[in-house]
Amino acid sequence: MAFGLTNINAQDAQPSLTVLNIDAQGIEYTSIQIGNLVRMEMDKLGTFEVMDKYDVAYLVEKNELKIDNCYGKICLVEVGKLIKSDKMFTGSIERYGKTIIITLRLIDVKNDVIEKTQVNEFLNLQNEMQRMIGIAIHDMFGLKNDADMVRLLTQKENLDNAITMPDEARLNLSGPRMGMSLLMGEAAAIYQAPQSEGGFDALPVLFQFGYQFEVQYLNEGNIQGLFEFIPLVGGIEQGFFIPSLTILNGLRSNKNGVEFAFGPTISMARYADGYYDGNGDWFLEYDWWNDNNNPNNEPNPYSITSRLDSRGNIRFSTGFVIAGGFTLKSGKMNIPINAYIVPRKDNFRVGVSFGFNARRR
Secondary structure (H helix, E strand, C coil), rough: HHHHHHHHHHHHHHEEECCCCEEECCCCCCHHHHHHHHHHHHHHHHHCCHHHHHHHHHHHCCCCCCCCCCCCCHHHHHHHHHCCCCCCEEEEEEEEEEEEEEEEEEEEEECEEEEEEEEEEEEECCHHHHHHHHHHHHCCCCCCCCHHHHHHHHHCCCCCCCCCCCCCCCCCCCEEEEEEEEECCHHHHHHHHHHHHHHCCCCCEEEEEEEEEEEEEECCEEEEEEEEEEEEECCCHCCCCCCEEEEEEEEECCCCEEEEEEEEEEEEEEEEEEEEEECCCCHHHHHHCCCCCCCCCCCCCCCCCCEEEEEEEEEEEEEEEEEEEEEECCCCCEEEEEEEEECCCCCHHHHHHHHCCCCCC
8 A cells, every 4th residue: 555655646746846037138027026927827837846936045045056147057957956856947038129039948957958948929018927928838838828818919910909008098099080971862862952942952972071089998808998079071072061070989899990889970951941742842831821832821731841951041960870890000000991871861871981090109
């Protein structure tokens, strides 16, 4: 029985591993702090018996070892033999401009060889140092990483998010907007009708320009939640001045910039009260009392309604916008492209718009 228990313990025993300081150059962390982070991530693997930092400090002091610059294989093998550690773990973390290079090495003390080496390149996101170290260690031992997190920490062309822009409280797609709106149905017919019939004698296509303001209230994972405030002016090319304000609440994907939003819109247009006669012709309300139309001065049997009319007064018009789109990126420039509809019976509109801005820090 004693012989069997000895064999079981020998089989279950994990190789001991020691992490000293990790060389740190050009980053906000010290070599001791990076060593502690690496030690914690190695302990999470459950593959080695990782020596506690206090035990390491005790043995270093007891053996009067100098480990301040002990990063190479020769030094680490000597230290490993003195403290009776099976494996030594070392490496370096260096910043080069906007890039951080993490190099890790696993050393077999008994055989005096470098058993594994791993090199990873990350964006200069030092607030995410522990995640970077964890990813590099997982790569070193062939373990699976979160693909989305790896992409956020390594790819330069990602859209802004809570990882790549940890100090930003506002999205970076605010900027000028321009596009066109196509009127359909009854509204299109009214715009093309002559002014004598209440039309605008114009094309049912209005060009628009303005500015989009964005306020972020959610920016976690792969989704951004935001409010969009879009004041626009349209119809200038046809001699009109049609101001509008649209307020949208939407969601945007951090992966590919695809977004969806909806909300109210309010604009100013000329409306008049009138009626449609039995033939479907439109007349203003006071036209009924014209002697030519009503020689017997009878009450108007037709319902009075309100519609677009160039002879009317300026009024506020409301609607509901449903919009979608995506964002192209070129370096620091964002190019949002959107399409939208305003599903209203008397003023149905569809449109497209695009804009641009440069990412602000």
